[in-house]
Amino acid sequence: MRSSIYCLTVVLALSCSAAAEAQSLRCNGQLVRDDDTMADVIAACGEPNFRDRWIANSGLGFGLPMSEWTYNPGPRRLIQTVVFRGDRVIQVDTAGYGFRENALPASGDCDPGLITPGLSKYQLLQACGPPLTQVGYFITAKRVYEPGFSYPLTRNGGRFVYRERWTYDFGGNRLRRLIELDNARVVDVMLGNRGS
Structure with missing residues (x-):
């Protein structure tokens, strides 16, 4: 015993x-x-x-x-x-x-398949360079990437998060990628119009 x-x-x-x-x-x-x-x-x-x-x-x-x-x-x-x-x-x-850091690539100079949910903003910048465009705003989300912390619940059960939408242009023979980041993490990757 x-x-x-x-x-x-x-x-x-x-x-x-x-x-x-x-x-x-x-x-x-x-x-x-x-x-x-x-x-x-x-x-x-x-x-x-x-x-x-x-x-x-x-x-x-x-x-x-x-x-x-x-x-x-x-x-x-x-x-x-x-x-x-x-x-x-x-x-x-x-x-x-980790990985060896190099100079940031030109915007969209990466394999679009590398952009997946869960990727951090730092990893995205290192892989694909700065976005062509970016905007940020607050939203109330039901599903939130939370690295160990949480925001207060709203009355409808959501959480306030800071969302960014980045656009990458991969050239005329590929579709643009619209990347949503919540609290500095990729949460969604959508196809946009044909690139230029």
Whole structure:
């Protein structure tokens, strides 16, 4: 009985440790966790490869400043993202394997098949360059990409998100792609008119 309690305690401790580790980022021997400040993250990890900022509608008549910082350690290591509300870390996550950064390609200079839901804005820019056009606005969505955080529910059960629509032109023999991003993640890819 005593050994089974000991085993259960060890298993619980390991699972709690794994959960805590999943919510943190280790840089140069320092741990970045929820509620750390932007200054704490820069001190531990240095400048990110990419910063994305937007204002989240709180549903209470004021905006919440949001940021997502991306750290790309290169091939064979995982990209780490750090999401801030205001100046405080609210989420640390991974976003697939890293890669070598090159100069950004020209707009639409990529394989359209690479653009898939879940892709981060940073990965999209690195793969396809800046869009031909882009607009952003707030919407109320029922299905939201949420990297570990959520916005207040509206009365109809939706959530306020910041949506962007990017357009890529792949030339005269291909259709344009209209890309929807919610909170810095691709959520939909639609076909547009023939490119120019």
